[in-house]
Amino acid sequence: PETESTPSIPEKTTTKYVNVSSGTLNMRNKPSEDASIIVKLAKGVEVEVISESNGWSKIKAYGGEGYVSTQYLSTTKPGSIPESPDPDPDDEETTVVKYVKVVDGSNLNMRSSASTSASIIAKLVNNTAVTVYSESNGWSRITANGKTGYVSSQYLSAKAPESPGNSNGTIIRVDKEYNLTMDKMVEIQMAVNGQTDKKYKTYIREDGLTLINSTKGTVKGTNWRVRGGAGSNYWVVGAVSNNQSLDIKSKVKGSDGYYWYEVNYNKTWVNASPEDIKYNINPDNFVNDPVHSFQFVKLSQLTNMNVSEVNDRILSGKGILQGHAATFTSAGEKYGVNEIYLISHALLETGNGTSPLATGVKVNGRTVYNMYGVGAYDGSAVSSGAQYAYNAGWFTPEAAIIGGAEFIAKGYISAGQDTLYKMRWNPTASEKYGYASHQYATDIGWATKQVKQIYNLYSLLDSYKLTIEIPKYK
Numbered sequence: 401p402e403t404e405s406t407p408s409i410p411e412k413t414t415t416k417y418v419n420v421s422s423g424t425l426n427m428r429n430k431p432s433e434d435a436s437i438i439v440k441l442a443k444g445v446e447v448e449v450i451s452e453s454n455g456w457s458k459i460k461a462y463g464g465e466g467y468v469s470t471q472y473l474s475t476t477k478p479g480s481i482p483e484s485p486d487p488d489p490d491d492e493e494t495t496v497v498k499y500v501k502v503v504d505g506s507n508l509n510m511r512s513s514a515s516t517s518a519s520i521i522a523k524l525v526n527n528t529a530v531t532v533y534s535e536s537n538g539w540s541r542i543t544a545n546g547k548t549g550y551v552s553s554q555y556l557s558a559k560a561p562e563s564p565g566n567s568n569g570t571i572i573r574v575d576k577e578y579n580l581t582m583d584k585m586v587e588i589q590m591a592v593n594g595q596t597d598k599k600y601k602t603y604i605r606e607d608g609l610t611l612i613n614s615t616k617g618t619v620k621g622t623n624w625r626v627r628g629g630a631g632s633n634y635w636v637v638g639a640v641s642n643n644q645s646l647d648i649k650s651k652v653k654g655s656d657g658y659y660w661y662e663v664n665y666n667k668t669w670v671n672a673s674p675e676d677i678k679y680n681i682n683p684d685n686f687v688n689d690p691v692h693s694f695q696f697v698k699l700s701q702l703t704n705m706n707v708s709e710v711n712d713r714i715l716s717g718k719g720i721l722q723g724h725a726a727t728f729t730s731a732g733e734k735y736g737v738n739e740i741y742l743i744s745h746a747l748l749e750t751g752n753g754t755s756p757l758a759t760g761v762k763v764n765g766r767t768v769y770n771m772y773g774v775g776a777y778d779g780s781a782v783s784s785g786a787q788y789a790y791n792a793g794w795f796t797p798e799a800a801i802i803g804g805a806e807f808i809a810k811g812y813i814s815a816g817q818d819t820l821y822k823m824r825w826n827p828t829a830s831e832k833y834g835y836a837s838h839q840y841a842t843d844i845g846w847a848t849k850q851v852k853q854i855y856n857l858y859s860l861l862d863s864y865k866l867t868i869e870i871p872k873y874k
Contacts, residue, residue, distance in 0.1 A: 413448040413460065414592070415839070419474040427466035431456035438466045442777035442784055444478055476595065476669060476842060497691065497852075498540075498556040500528040510549040514539035521549045525713075527561045527859045529691045529852050545856055546748070560690040569864040575872045580831045582873040586678045589825070590635065592836040594680075594844040596672040602626040602637050602665040605658050609646065617661065619644045628673050630660035637670045672844045680844045681825060683870050694851040694858075698867040699738040700818035705729070706863055713860040714743060719753025720760075720797055721746060721771070727798050731805035737813055740864075742772075742805055744854050749773035758797075761786040769800035774807045812840060819869055820847040827871055 418425045424440035431454065441447070441461055447468075448460040457470045500508050507523035514537065522545065524530070530544040530551070540553045578585075608624040609617035619640045627634040631654040640646065646663040654660040679685055686692035710725035721743075728746075732739035749772050750758035757770040761782060768789035770776065775788025794800040817823045817838070824847040829837040840846070858864060 413450050413837075414475075416447055416449050416457075416459075416473040416475055417477045418443055418445045418447065418468075418472060419478045420472050425468055425472045427459065427461060427464075427468050429466055431458070431467040435467070438464060441468070442780060444777040446477070447473065449473065475593070495531050495533055496558070497529055498532050498542075498558055499560055500524045500526055500530065500551075500555060501557045502526050502555055508551055508555045510542070510544065510547065510551050512549055514541075514550045518550070522547050524551070525860055528856050529859075530556065531852075532556065545853065546752070569858065569861065569866065572865075572867045573870065574867060575870050577872045578827045578831050578874070580827060580873055582678065582682060585681055585825075585827065585830055585873060586674055588830045588834065588836050589677050589681065590674055592839075593636075593671045593842070594677050595669045595842040596676055596844050597668055598670075598672070598676065600628050600637055600665075600670065600673065601662055602628065603630045603634070603652075603654075603660040603662050604640065604646070605632070605654070605660055606651075607658070608640075609648075609661055609663075611648075612645075615648050617646055617648055617663075619646065626663060626665050630654035630662075631656050635671060635673055637665060638667055640665075669843075677844055680848070683821070683872075686848065687868075687870055691851055691855045692848055693868060694855045695820040695824075695847040696868045696870055697738070697741075697820075697854070698818050698869050699741045699820075700736050700813050701738060701865075701867055702729075702732050703738055703740050703858075703861075703864045703866070705739055705861060709861060709863070710739075710743070714857055715753075717752075718747060719750070720758050720769070721750065721753035724797065724801060727801045731802040734802060735805045735809035735814070737805055737809045740854060740857050742801070742808065744857055745808065746771045746801070746804075748853065756782050757785045757789070761789075763787060763790040766790070766795055769794050769797050770804065771797070771800045772804040772808060774804050812838075820850050821871065823847070827873075 418441045420443050424442050426437045427439045427441055428435040429438055439461065445461060450458045450460065450465070452458070452470055455470050456467045457473055458465065458467055502508050502525070504526055507525055509520045510522040510524055511518040512521055524544055528544055530542040533541045533543070535553050538553050539550045540556055541550055542548070604624060604626050608620055610620045611617045619642055622642050625636045625639050628637050630652045633655060649662040649664065651659055651661050683696070686695060705725070707725040707729060711723055715722050715725055728739045728742050731737070731742055747753070749755070757773065757776060760767040760769055763786050768786050770785045770789040773781070773785060776782070776785030789800060792803050794803050812818070812823050815838070816828060817826055822828070823840040826837060826839050843849070858866070
């Protein structure tokens, strides 16, 4: 069977996540059950794996090194796979982005069902970007700003506005050159298995299957993988395990002289193809799109937003965040982070200012606040997030908004990864080391999926200043 052999390169680590069903994972000072525990790691904690052997992984976490049981690490963050807003997966294929077209100063009502007598769940302003799932009888079922409902189809247009908002904003464009070709960047990213939820045709070589009949087989032995074409020159889509049962769709002669079976591989997240990685890395595919170009907005620069405008148009009705535009401005100024990005992050993490962590949790008799979900791990989000806030001294909403901004700045933005594109792809590290490092997400579409909310927030503003930094490969 074909196996992987990786030459050891110093410094090269793999990012993995703690995935325990309950409790915490012990990081120990030696690879042994009776070694002493250095720290307990909560579910969802990101760790850097240095090496693995005999069921133990040597890892870096919280600035220290130690050993954990390999079986409790996973390559994807538990619970972080984005849920589709619609349970019917067939709808995913056909969504389109459209834009609200109403007279400035008026709103489009999003309703709970396709009727003018249904209750209003949101009011959408002109130029809001929405995802449309289906249309019938003059109504469109859409998602916008985290809510799903129905709007009158006549007020949606496929034509994108020139710029968000009422176009009094200034957008400055700068190019940043990397000493790296696009193809080299793709090769570097292929090595770390960027993930996608796209469906590919998948193939396994004939000697990897024991046939049960013409439409079913079981995997013969370990180390077999399925590939994106009939031949070992195609990329690995994912692994299969010994004795796993696979449905066979067809049999083809491969480029290598072997027969290959096309099989069903039913994993949601798989290794992306070189073509799809290249598509997402290539700025030309996004820079002229009014929404997707927001992945290049420099988040280390302030928007110079108008505080009362933001309070009225963005934070009004947003629970504990209401009226806090000036606090976000202070946070942005203090730590060099775009305030609209902070607001977007906070709205998302706090369910528009209503979550328990946002509205206050008691720890040791004091109420603490946490506006960006800092330190909130899946499974124990409220208790771990509240404990973090207590240790950080976030005893007022203001302290949480300003203090949490430091955490957001430190991780990526002040490290130079100050656009969503750079958070995802980190071209500077690839240029410097020749391998991928410090990337925020494994989903190859992550940067593109994050931008609609930020774009929509800018659409609400009349005045802002943005710099868009476009990567240039050789």
